[in-house]
Amino acid sequence: MAVLWQKRIQNTDYRVARAGASVRLYRNNVLHSQWNPAHPVKGNLWELFLLTNLGDQKLNRILVLGVGGGAAVNLIHHFNSEAKIDAVELDKVHISIAKKYFQVNSKKCQLVHADAFDWIKSCADNTYDLIIDDVFHEADQVPFRSIKMSADWIKVLLRKINSKGTLVINFADKKEWKSCLESPSVRKSLHKNYQIGVASSSRCENRIVHISTRPLSASVIKKSLLDYKRRDYLRCWSAGKFSYRRVQ
Numbered sequence: 001m002a003v004l005w006q007k008r009i010q011n012t013d014y015r016v017a018r019a020g021a022s023v024r025l026y027r028n029n030v031l032h033s034q035w036n037p038a039h040p041v042k043g044n045l046w047e048l049f050l051l052t053n054l055g056d057q058k059l060n061r062i063l064v065l066g067v068g069g070g071a072a073v074n075l076i077h078h079f080n081s082e083a084k085i086d087a088v089e090l091d092k093v094h095i096s097i098a099k100k101y102f103q104v105n106s107k108k109c110q111l112v113h114a115d116a117f118d119w120i121k122s123c124a125d126n127t128y129d130l131i132i133d134d135v136f137h138e139a140d141q142v143p144f145r146s147i148k149m150s151a152d153w154i155k156v157l158l159r160k161i162n163s164k165g166t167l168v169i170n171f172a173d174k175k176e177w178k179s180c181l182e183s184p185s186v187r188k189s190l191h192k193n194y195q196i197g198v199a200s201s202s203r204c205e206n207r208i209v210h211i212s213t214r215p216l217s218a219s220v221i222k223k224s225l226l227d228y229k230r231r232d233y234l235r236c237w238s239a240g241k242f243s244y245r246r247v248q
Helices: 045-050 071-079 092-100 116-122 151-158 174-181 184-189 218-227 231-238
Strands: 002-009 012-019 022-027 030-035 061-065 084-089 109-113 128-133 136-139 142-145 161-171 195-201 207-212 242-246
Touching (some): 022 092, 045 071, 045 161, 045 195, 045 207, 061 071, 084 092, 084 116, 116 151, 151 161, 151 184, 174 207, 218 231, 218 242
Parallel strands (some): 084 109, 128 161
Antiparallel strands (some): 002 012, 012 022, 161 207, 195 207, 195 242
């Protein structure tokens, strides 16, 4: 693996490396982004953000909270080059890396240097077809959510998606997601009109939770992937690289 750039800035270690055609961003030795333009779907964590949104639903407006190097942004534009993306990132160095090393297109993606919690509460009243909550930090080389999951935070996010939109939340592991799901206040905020699906990758412990009023059963998702010829996703699913189940 070749190091393209590395630097220590204010007690934080950053490293951008290349392995074959894949570009990776590490902060404090924790992998924050990986993108391979030649093979965008290989069974990695970020690909699960779009698992339930690759069918007939048109994604015009998308909000990404937590940019990292921009893998999610690039994947969205790979499938929908005309999508308009607002991408909010607290770490200014990540924004610079996203532009320089991950070639995030700033003409189609508005990169915002801000705290996601503060920004979404003060932004305009526009809504989104898809919101991806991927706000993470790390301590002792272990990643964790930098915005604590709560009923109030979920309510804020749900108010920003349109009637057929999807909220996608990245949880660090099964335990973190289970703790959230078992909270009475969280369950109350996710009323019966919402369906919930949980996706995971065999390569990590994260749980990617999808919340929407649209049908989110595994059979519906697989049919949509088949209808729209997303064979790369179906191959990963069949090979056990992806798993998915509806929980509500």
